[in-house]
Every structure is written in C-alpha cells, then in structure tokens.
Amino acid sequence: xxxxxxxxxxxxxxxxxxxxxxxxxxxxxxxxxxxxxxxxxxxxxxxxxxxxxxxxxxxxxxxxxxxxxxxxxxxxxxxxxxxxxxxxxxxxxxxxxxxxxxxxxxxxxxxxxxxxxxxxxxxxxxxxxxxxxxxxxxxxxxxxxxxxxxxxxxxxxxxxxxxxxxxxxxxxxxxxxxxxxxxxxxxxxxxxxxxxxxxxxxxxxxxxxxxxxxxxxxxxxxxxxxxxxxxxxxxxxxxxxxxxxxxxxxxxxxxxxxxxxxxxxxxxxxxxxxxxxxxxxxxxxxxxxxxxxxxxxxxxxxxxxxxxxxxxxxxxxxxxxxxxxxxxxxxxxxxxxxxxxxxxxxxxxxxxxxxxxxxxxxxxxxxxxxxxxxxxxxxxxxxxxxxxxxxxxxxxxxxxxxxxxxxxxxxxxxxxxxxxxxxx
Numbered sequence: 001x002x003x004x005x006x007x008x009x010x011x012x013x014x015x016x017x018x019x020x021x022x023x024x025x026x027x028x029x030x031x032x033x034x035x036x037x038x039x040x041x042x043x044x045x046x047x048x049x050x051x052x053x054x055x056x057x058x059x060x061x062x063x064x065x066x067x068x069x070x071x072x073x074x075x076x077x078x079x080x081x082x083x084x085x086x087x088x089x090x091x092x093x094x095x096x097x098x099x100x101x102x103x104x105x106x107x108x109x110x111x112x113x114x115x116x117x118x119x120x121x122x123x124x125x126x127x128x129x130x131x132x133x134x135x136x137x138x139x140x141x142x143x144x145x146x147x148x149x150x151x152x153x154x155x156x157x158x159x160x161x162x163x164x165x166x167x168x169x170x171x172x173x174x175x176x177x178x179x180x181x182x183x184x185x186x187x188x189x190x191x192x193x194x195x196x197x198x199x200x201x202x203x204x205x206x207x208x209x210x211x212x213x214x215x216x217x218x219x220x221x222x223x224x225x226x227x228x229x230x231x232x233x234x235x236x237x238x239x240x241x242x243x244x245x246x247x248x249x250x251x252x253x254x255x256x257x258x259x260x261x262x263x264x265x266x267x268x269x270x271x272x273x274x275x276x277x278x279x280x281x282x283x284x285x286x287x288x289x290x291x292x293x294x295x296x297x298x299x300x301x302x303x304x305x306x307x308x309x310x311x312x313x314x315x316x317x318x319x320x321x322x323x324x325x326x327x328x329x330x331x332x333x334x335x336x337x338x339x340x341x342x343x344x345x346x347x348x349x350x351x352x353x354x355x356x357x358x359x360x361x362x363x364x365x366x367x368x369x370x371x372x373x374x375x376x377x378x379x380x381x382x383x384x385x386x387x388x389x390x391x392x393x394x395x396x397x398x399x400x401x402x403x404x405x406x407x408x409x410x411x412x413x414x415x416x417x418x419x420x421x422x423x424x
Contacts, residue, residue, distance in 0.1 A: 014371060017378070024051030027399040029383060037383045040407045041394050045203065047266035048238050049314060050398035056265045056310045063306030072100065072299040079305035083263075086312040087272060090244060092253040095274040099292075100300035104234035104260035105138025107271040108196070110294055111230045111256045112142050114279055115194040117292060118228065121282040126193035129161075130184050130227070133168040134205030135198055137232055146196050148205060151365050164192060168202070169210045178217055185225035194228035194256070199246035200350060203235040207355035207392045209348050215250040228255040228279075234271070238262030239324045239397065242351030244315070255279060264307035265314070266396075270300075323397045327352050330401055331393065334408035341412065343419020344391075355392035356411070359419055364388045369418050376417065380410045 007018065020032040027050055029037040039047065049056070063079060070077055084098040099114075101107050112129065119126040129146055136152070137143040144153040145160040153160065164184050169177035184192060199215050202208040222229040231254035236246035238261065243249055247257070256279065260271035283292045298304075314320065328351055335354045339347045347356045360369050367388035377384040384407070386392070391411050395404065 016371060016375065019378070026050040027396045027403055035381065037378075037381055038399070038403050038407060039396060040377075040382050040384045040399075041392070042396050043266060043383070045235055045240070045394055046261040047396045048262040048311075049265050049320070050396045051266075053265055053267070053310075053314070055314060056267045056307050059306045059310035060267065060303055063303050067302045069298070070300075070302060073295060077300075077302050077305070079302050079309050080300040083272075083300075083305050083308045083312065086309070087259070087274060090312075090315070091257060091274050092245065092247050094253045094255075094276050095257055096277045097275045097280040099273045099275065099294070100305075101271045101273065101294075102269050102296055102298050102301070102304075103138070103271055104232075104258065105140040105143040106296065107234065107258040107260050107273045108137045108143045108146070108230075108232060109140055110273040111196070111232075111258050112146065112194070113294055114256055114273065114275055114283075114292070115228045115230065118279050118282045119193050121285075121290065124191075126191050127161075128164055128190045128192045130164045130166055130181065130192045130195040132166050132197045132202070134202050134208060135196070135232075136202070136204035137196065137198075137234075152204070164190075166195075168208060169214045174210070174214050177214065178221065181218055182221050182225075185221055185227045192227050194230050195222050196230040196232060198232045199236055199252065200241050200249065201236050201246065201353060204387065206387060206390050207348070207353065209350045212250040215247070215252055219250065219252040219254070230254060230256045230258070232258050234258050234260045238311075239320060240351050240353055240394065242321075242324060242328060244321070263311065264304055265311040267307045267311075268301075268304040270304040270308055320397065324352055327395070327397055327399060327404070330404050331408075334404060338408060338412055338415070341415050341419070343415040352397065353392065353394045355390055358386075358389040358391055358415060360389045362389075372418060373414055376414050377410060380406075380413075382407060382410055384410070 021029045022032050023030040027039055029039050067077060087098050088096060099110055101110055131146045134148050136147045141159050146163055166181045167177050219229055231247050233245050237259045255276050257274045264270050331354045332349055335347050335349055338344055338356055343359050344356050345359055360367055362368050365388040370386055370388050373386045393407055
C-alpha cells in the first residue's frame with residue numbers, strides 16, 4: 001500500500017527508499033526491518049545528547065501526566081518560567097526577554113516582527129533588512145525572504161520582500177564584507193532596521209564557516225550605526241560550534257537571538273526569540289493596539305518546556321562541553337585523514353560540525369550525485385544527508401569513537417566510488 005505521507009525536502013518521483021524507524025537510543029536509530037543507522041546528522045541537527053535521553057524522557061512523561069497544554073496568552077506555567085529564566089542566565093548579556101514559539105522558522109519570523117515593530121514604535125519606521133550571502137533562516141515567507149535566493153525559494157519569489165545582501169566573508173574578501181555592511185548601515189536613503197546573521201557557521205548554505213573576529217566586527221558596525229543585530233543561533237546554539245552559543249566566541253551580545261533545535265535536546269519542537277529590554281519596552285504601552293501581535297496555539301507547550309528544563313539541567317550539571325571537546329578532537333583527526341583525498345576538497349570544521357566537498361561536475365544542492373550518496377550511506381548503516389556535493393557530519397555528542405570512525409570511513413569510500421565517476 002502506498003503511503004499517503006508527503007515528506008519534506010523529498011522528491012517522491014525518484015522513488016528513493018524511505019526507511020521506517022521504530023526506536024532511537026543514543027546515536028543509533030533502529031529500523032522496522034531490523035537494521036540500524038548511526039545518526040550522523042543529529043536527525044536534522046536537533047539531537048544533542050542522544051536519542052531518548054533518560055532525563056529528558058522522564059521529564060516529558062512526568063509533565064504529560066500533570067499539564068499537557070495551556071493557552072499562553074494571559075496565562076503561564078512553571079516549566080515556561082523556568083526555561084525563560086534559564087535561557088536568560090545562559091544567553092549573551094543584555095538579552096532579558098523570552099518569546100516562545102515552536103520552530104526555528106517561526107523564531108525568525110518573530111525576530112523580524114520585533115525589529116520592525118521596534119522602529120515603528122520609535123516613530124522611525126524602517127523596513128529594510130540586511131542579510132548575509134548564502135544564509136538560510138527557514139521556509140516560512142519572512143524566513144525565506146531573509147535567506148539566499150535560489151532553489152529553496154525561487155518559485156515563491158513574488159511573495160518575498162527585498163533585502164540588502166552582504167557578501168559572505170570568505171578569507172579572501174573579509175574586508176569587502178565589512179565595508180559592504182558599513183556602507184549599507186550608513187545608507188540614509190533606506191536605513192536598515194536590522195542585520196540577521198548565522199554566527200560563525202552557515203548551515204544549509206553549504207556548512208560555510210568564518211572566524212569569530214569577523215562576527216565581532218560586524219556586530220560593532222551594527223552597534224556603531226544603530227542597526228539591530230539578529231543572531232540566528234537555531235543551528236549554531238547548544239554547543240554545535242564548540243561553545244554553548246556561537247556568539248560567545250566573538251564576545252557578541254546581539255539585540256535579538258533565535259534559538260530552537262537543541263533547546264529540548266532534540267526531543268520535542270520548541271523555539272524562543274530572546275530580545276533586549278529596549279525592544280520589549282518599545283512594545284510596552286497602555287494601549288492594547290500597540291501589543292506585539294504574534295502567537296501560535298502551542299506557544300510554550302508545557303510538555304515541550306519540560307523537556308527544555310531537563311536539557312538546561314543537563315547543561316548545568318554535566319560536562320557537556322567536555323564531551324563536545326573530546327568529540328571535536330576525534331572528528332578533527334578523521335577529517336585530517338580525508339583532507340588529502342584527490343576527490344575531496346575544502347575540509348572545514350567548527351566544534352562538532354565537519355564538512356568536506358566532493359569534487360563533482362555539478363555542485364550545489366541539486367548536484368546529481370546527492371541521491372546516489374544518500375543511498376550509498378544508507379546501505380552502510382548511516383543517516384547522512386549531504387547538501388548536494390557537500391558531505392557533512394554533525395553527530396549527537398554521545399557518538400562513540402568507533403561510530404565516528406565508521407562515518408568517516410564511509411565518506412572516504414564514497415569519495416573513492418563517486419569522486420572519479422562524477423568529477424569533471
């Protein structure tokens with residue numbers, strides 16, 4: 001019987017196999033046919049401590065028996081209050097307010113609305129958003145608008161608003177990036193409201209990295225010209241880049257910060273947009289017409305918040321950063337062994353994210369080699385989902401040395417098989 005399910009980012013016309021997963025434990029997924037998969041991409045970058053972490057599972061079960069859902073407009077509950085206080089305690093200095101939502105894309109939409117609302121309430125309505133080249137911030141309309149224009153959103157172009165694009169700070173043109181941002185921030189004909197950026201690591205854009213001093217200088221330019229800075233830490237947060245939040249490495253305190261994915265350890269959907277006090281106060285009024293208009297039915301769902309409370313406790317009470325450092329070192333050694341492969345190029349790593357490009361005749365997200373690579377890795381017992389010809393590894397922090405070895409060995413074998421076949 002054909003499944004009625006329409007899967008995301010899946011071309012069903014290719015008839016690729018879709019395994020049914022029945023159980024997860026640590027870094028391993030168990031399939032209905034008895035096979036297992038090492039989850040080398042943290043199930044779309046969300047699973048941090050491992051699947052079905054006992055502390056998080058217990059918190060979910062306990063909360064589900066107490067309070068499952070509550071309207072969050074005008075009501076509150078203890079798990080949400082605890083998560084909000086915990087986030088503020090961990091976040092960069094100056095972020096003092098937490099607005100909950102339920103996905104990374106929505107957290108970005110909230111951030112954009114906060115930024116535009118801030119300027120409107122100040123009597124200086126600004127509408128222009130500055131973005132970084134190759135950025136990706138989600139698949140809702142606002143999030144697509146501030147992301148790179150291309151295969152992800154080309155057919156929806158009529159719905160997207162215009163933005164100012166700042167070139168990516170590749171090593172050879174980092175100064176050009178800073179000069180372009182400075183010029184855009186000084187533009188008096190269309191003064192920008194905000195600059196949104198993925199700090200240190202651009203995910204869907206190809207796992208591209210740039211150094212912390214560049215992020216620090218971009219933040220300084222925004223502050224100098226009074227442009228709000230939005231840090232999209234949806235991917236980069238929760239230890240992925242080696243610190244709890246990527247902004248820490250640059251000493252950056254953004255005006256608005258978006259978090260999601262690992263906020264619950266990857267167990268349940270939850271997101272939050274953190275804002276500075278001036279942004280909150282700009283929306284503060286005795287007039288109900290001036291309130292911040294955004295919500296969803298499941299805002300701050302108690303069960304999801306309980307999972308986040310458990311995740312925060314794990315970060316406070318366990319040496320998560322120590323695990324990340326150890327895992328990062330193991331991955332660095334494996335990546336170094338692949339670096340000289342003639343079919344591979346541009347090895348790069350930040351924290352527990354490693355990437356390397358397969359030399360192919362067609363690059364980019366729609367590279368012809370991508371479906372063949374996915375099938376190859378599936379046969380090897382790996383959940384690896386290349387971004388076109390970009391092979392990347394982003395495992396849960398509990399992944400063993402042996403499992404990391406298996407992952408990188410398979411990448412080497414894939415390069416042997418597909419590099420020659422598809423190279424120019």
